[in-house]
Amino acid sequence: MLSRCQRLAVGGVRQALRSCRPNVTVPLRVPGRFSSVLASVTPENDVLDVLPCMHVEGLGNGERVTFQLSTRDGEDMEFSSFAYYVASPEGTVSNMTDFSVGGRYQGVFPAGLQSSMMTTPEVYSDKPILKYKRLGKTNVEIPLKYTLTVLPGHLTEEELYSERRLPKPLATTTFSRTFMAPGVRRIPLEGREIEGTLFLPAEPGPHPAVVDIFGTDGGLIEHRAAMLASRGFASLGLAFMDYKNLPRRPASLPLEYFDGAINYLTDHEECQKDSVGILGSSKGSDMAIILASRRKEVKAIVTINGASVVFNIGFTSNGEEIFPTYRKDFRSIKKTPDGMFQFLIPEDSLSPEHSLSLPVENIPDDCEALLVTSDRDGFLAYKAGMALLERSRAHGKSNVYNLCLPGAGHVLDLPYLAHVPLLPMRVPNLQDNVKIPPVFLMGGNYYDTTRGIETFWRYTLNLFSKKLIHEPKMKKLQEAYNI
Template sequence: MVQIIVHPKTALIDEPLHIRVTGLLPNQLVGLQAKLTDEKGVLFFSQVVYKADEGGEIDLEHAAALGGDYVGIHPMGLFWSLKPKKVLSRLLKQDVINSPYLVQLSVHDSNIIFSAPLESLKASETVERWYSAPGVQRILIREGRIRGSLFLPPGEGPFPGVIDLFGHIGGLIEHRASLLASRGFATLALAYFGYEDLPEATDVLDIKYFEEAANFLLSHPKVLGPSIGVVSVSHGAQIALAMAVFLKQVAATVCINGFFFSVGCIKYRNENIHSINLFLERARTNNLGLLELSSVFGNPQEEANKHALLPVERAQGHILFIVGEKDCNVNSKAYAEQAMEQLRRHGKSNGTLLSYPGAGHLIEPPYAPLCFASHNPFLPRPVLWGGETILHAEAQEHSWKEILKFLRHHLSPASISKL
């Protein structure tokens, strides 16, 4: 009898699985498929051809895929190669506490050609992929101006504190914060526009709002003080960098595919960082109808308006820049290199740059599928994010380990006591 054996069947989204198929004929060709339906009813699926060994078994840790959505040895390829049946859909978990993604793995007869759906089901197994570990607590926050969700790890603590910021899609995005809490960080998923009574746009970013959030987090009895970390992506990364510059509470900042200048006005008390020049006429639509925005931002080195640059050399904490070299939304590698150079010019060594060939803009925790392009509620056309599937997956796996290591190192009691 054909069986799919998965260990563990219930796991956090960033945990690898050991997947085996047994009971096949020697050297039999079969199709393996993964399917999940998100909370909006969108189907995501992947399918690959494998060949059983002489014993009639396929072990994804050792067997190479022969065709389909990827080739080669990729034990978690069925997950990171998931693609939406409804094009331009992004897999974005809404309820991170009460429900997992249910992923159905199945084995079928296969003729290697995927012109039609796989048929002749031989075996199936369903696995649960969670964004929160048992005991993680979610607390909705409406404290003064602050809007967000606080995720607390199980246990008494105190835990290192982290603020989690997303980019220009607005609202409250929680999946990374709950996963960080599952890894031992008290994490505040912070909304800053397009949510409840917050502003509808980000033309002016007042860092006082984010300072209030940092102080709120540090005031919680389960949060280890006196400093916090920030994890951010895209538009949120410029805010995180501004927090690192202006706020002494920030000891560790992760900037994923961001920039070190102001888009719109950034203000803190009596200081204003004016917007870099934007060249909207440079935005182009490719032959797929996708909006490419990487040329819209002026080159900070060439801009006459030098007041747009964030003075990164004033950051007292450590900064980890993570960039994808196939980012089609922002020229993130060039901007991170310029920020690193600015630090060096001022004799600072508190910056680290991780650059990933083939990775796109939306670098997520491990095993999330590549979102090459998707709709943005604030733009008239779907946006091209970029990335190559396998290299992007490798970047997500490696960078997540580095993020956790970076936060643990710089937010540990020993590190904080040296600040």
């Protein structure tokens, strides 16, 4: 480390050389730096679907650096990612415009550091299943706090996470992303016949209302409902199994339960009375299509990588089975050579004429249905969405659409959360008794899945704003959130 006098002396030499040869940059190198390396992120604090711009300045021309991004989930488990960059002639690096030459991804990929995050070896060293943990917040009222560290050189994954012998950082900065915009209200549903959480926007109502339903992983996932409220929609995150008083692994689901969710929203003083949207992922897609075919209040649905027939868990009405499952003896799960599992969809179930097909043909003309599918879905077949689209067209329907996302995987979460290529999951009625859930292939890659999520989220906000928001509030919301 140079003393202050030594630094002044070196600075004087450099100034003298520059004064003699004003058009020449002198590549004088000494231990230490003459100017500080600065890292910044804009916006520093915002909602999750706002992409952070990471900028570093003060580097040397062509200097090699490693960007490391880390955060902790609601259980205080560390997630991290890294990428290699080379500084520009001006000594800058930006995630928005510069090319990553290695690390978890390559190329110009502004969301690369966030989408490629995974648990660090310290998290899963004693419990390997945690290597595939999904990044999220069990408490959506607490923001995700990220730390961006700029390290000298291109460090290997072993150096970063196993050996933990890191050089002194060149720069460090922090930023945060929240699921709940300022003023959004979170209201747990307690003492009611339905289980879930209502999120209300900060502005006074009545608000357009959406039911948000996930898949057979069960439990209650709140972050998407919270984000919908941050974008102006009253949103009910609905649990339907493996949560509180709900059955852990039901053989069937009563449609009266889901009717209760719609009734709750249309009866709520801060929600619009005559229109409801439904956003359903995987198994939640079943409920979205069935409810749209039964309830006149449903004016828009978005389904994400669902099936075209009912698998594993059927549906009842007044105690009678009305949507039975595809072949009750169906067992089609295979183990891949690398020890993962894959749920295989029988080809005959993808027929548009299948007798157990979900009833897209019964969706009223004043309700629009967007079927989102990923063509690299590793869990369900993307052809299911195409089969439902073909079935709707065969019945003369023009209000059902398909959005196919090239290269994306099964899990389409929220913009700029980590990509989920593999996920531990118990398939209902097939693997209920295993102590450690098997890891299933979800498919997709970082880049295409991230782009797909950005597209699906924009289309979803557009559809819900068009079908659910009354004038003039629709224009006000569109202007506020650039929908």
